[in-house]
Amino acid sequence: MTPAPLEDDDLLSEIPFRPPPQPSSLPRASAVCKRWCSVVSAPRFIRRFRLRHRRNPPILGFFRDAADGIHFHPTMDHPNHVPSGRFFLQFHGCTLIGCRHGLVLAMDASWDQFLVWDPVTGDKHRAATPPGFGMDKILIDGTVLRAAGDHFMVVLVGYKQEQDPLAVACFYSLETSVWSNLIETPAAEDAMDYAGMPAVLVGDSLFWALYGTGDSSVVLEFDLDRQSLAVIQLPVDAFAKNKYLIVMRAEGGGLGLLSLSEYTA
Secondary structure, three states, X not given: OOOOHHHOHHHHOHHHHOOOOOXXXXXXXHOOOXXXXXXXXXXXXXXXXXXXXXXXOOOOEEEEEEOOEEEEEEOOOOOOOOOHHHOEEEOOOOEEEEXXXXXXXXXXXXXXXXXXXXXXXXXXXEEEOXXXXXXXXXXXXXXXXXXXXXXXXXXXXXXXXXXXXXXXXXXXXXXXXXXXXXXXXXXXXXXOEEOOOOOEEEOOEEEEEEEOOOOOOEEEEEEOOXXXXXXXXXOHHHHOOOEEEXXXXXXXXXXXXXXXXXXXX
16 A cells, blocks of 8 residues: 655655755744654665755855954844854954854964854864965955865965965865975965955856056966965956956856956956
C-alpha cells in the first residue's frame, strides 16, 4: 500500500526545502510537529538545504567597527530580524577589514595581529601580522575565506612604494598556521590607494581596485589556486573627472566594472 504523501519522509522533506533561506524558515517548519522537527533537523536535510541556497543567502545585516569593538547592524524585519546584540565582539581600538563566508576579519590598533571571528559560534583566532605588512610601510587591505572543513584562509594585499613600486600579497591558512612568503609584482609608479570596497571573489581569484593618478589605476588579482599576484591595467579614462569605478562580479560569472559618472551608472 502506497503511503500518503505527507507520511513519506522523502516527500515531506521537499516542503521545507523549497522556501527561501530566511532565518525563520526552518524554525517555523520545526514548530509544526515533532515529525517535521525531526525532518528539518536531520544532517542530510541540512546539507541539502545549505547546498541549494548557498549562492543566494539572505543578508542579515552588516558589521561596523567602533571604539569598543565590532557591532552588528541588522537589516531584516520581523520575523527574520536578528537583534543587534546577538553579534558583538569587544575589541578595543580594532579596525574591521572585511567579512566573507560568515567570518569577520579585523586588525588590532597597532596592526601587530589580526583576528578572525565567527559571530555564530563565537570562535576567535588570532595570529601575528606577517613581517613587512605594517601600516607605516604598506597600504593594506585583505579578506577572509572559508576553506575545506573548518579551515579558513586570510589574504592580505598592499602597495609598497619604494625605488621600484611593488604590489604585494601574503596569505595565511589555519591548516598550517603560518604565513606565506611575500608575493610581489611590479606596479605603477604613481601612488595608489584602496577604494575602500571589499574584495570581489570571482572563480578562484580575488580582485581589488587601486586608484591612482592619470593612467596608474589598476585592479589587483590574487589567484587562490596558483597563489600568484597580477596587476590588471584599467582603461585610461576609467577615472576621469566625476567618475567612480567599482569592481564587481558580472552576471555571467566573470569580472565586471561598474562606472559611475555623477551618480549615474
